[in-house]
Amino acid sequence: MTYKYDVALSFAGENRNFAEAIATALQAEKVEVFYDEFNPANLWGEDLSVKLREIYFTDSRYCIIILSDYYLEKVWTVWELRNAMEKSIQEKGEAYILPVRLDGFSGDVPGLPNTIVYVSAESTEPEKIVDLFLQKIGRKKQDEGRKLNKSNFSKSYIPKLRRSFSDQEKKKFLRESFEHIVFAIGEFVRETKNEYPTFEFEVEKITTRKVLFTLYNEGNILTSLKIWINGQMWGDEIWMLHGTHIDVSEDKSTNEIISVEEHEGELKLNSMGMLAFTNNVDFMSPQETAEYIWEAICSEFSY
Structure with a gap:
């Protein structure tokens, strides 16, 4: 249309x-x-x-x-x-x-x-x-190309200066990253539904800090994915748990922990779970993290 x-x-x-x-x-x-x-x-x-x-x-x-x-x-x-x-x-x-x-x-x-x-x-x-x-x-910003062309004519090298980020800035970045990840995964499941008529999903926004995705094929559950912001251990982090039996109220178990870290003058997300070691992931943007999580849960049921 x-x-x-x-x-x-x-x-x-x-x-x-x-x-x-x-x-x-x-x-x-x-x-x-x-x-x-x-x-x-x-x-x-x-x-x-x-x-x-x-x-x-x-x-x-x-x-x-x-x-x-x-x-x-x-x-x-x-x-x-x-x-x-x-x-x-x-x-x-x-x-x-x-x-x-x-x-x-x-x-x-x-x-x-x-x-x-x-x-x-x-x-x-x-x-x-x-x-x-x-x-x-699915569109890139037009000025990305212009910035690239402009850099070709740079007269001097401008270094990245190290800076430190406040706790408030890190919390804000974590919250925005959480929202971006949830948004992106929502798009991934909708694209999957468009591709496979038998695929269905449910999204439950439990709180502003916790979301549950449940995926089905032909009416049978494939997996569930709980993503939430957890502040119980080393400060605020994004936790995720996936599997066919998820307790929405119990937040002490996790497959993956995503933390905020400073890397080359920027705030990035870093995985501290076992999947990070097996998939060789490093400092990631929120979009890269969403893709990483989606790939991890799809590995449970795709071939």
Whole structure:
């Protein structure tokens, strides 16, 4: 199916600066974005109840919903959300709504299933959402090529200066990494479902720090994967446990521990489990970690 927009943005007016930064950055990457101020002529004189349904139900491949304390207070954002949820139901399990919890918003969103994976962001981090969306549609940022070409003409070598990271920075990186990993694994299971009609899955968001994936084939359980942030031993870490019998409430057993470490002036994730030794993995980005975890659990049932 051909869509008019790659993505539509839904947001409260109080969060316009954040939404506009996302829309502008995506437009610069040649992504077709519905953002109201990009399309004033198309909206002029239209019945908004009809026009917005077209945009959020028919015309858009994805919908980024920016949730905040203001979002559910607005008439038109609730209307947009209602149409987006109806479209999501029609998509039958394929990702459509991409919810963003802004500035620590943690309230319930009526009608939005708690099985949908959220991403959290601060108002100062629109680029985080831009990068995630480009990854979702399989597109690289255009400026990567330009930066590479520019480096060819560098007149001097600029070294990386070592810096130390505060505990607060490490905690924030760990939390964002956890959210990215959960989001990425959610995409992996949806892609698998698209490939194999007999494959099914369930995603249970137990808390904001713990998620359970359960995978089925022909109605039979393949494996479960519990991922959570554990702070009981050496500080906050990402723990994972996979197998056919998972106790959701018991968090003392794990197959894998992912910690945050400083490496060459950056924060990276490092595996401390047995899989790390057998697979020869080292310092990883959140995306590489998600791929590593997915490969590990798929080895249980794939051939």
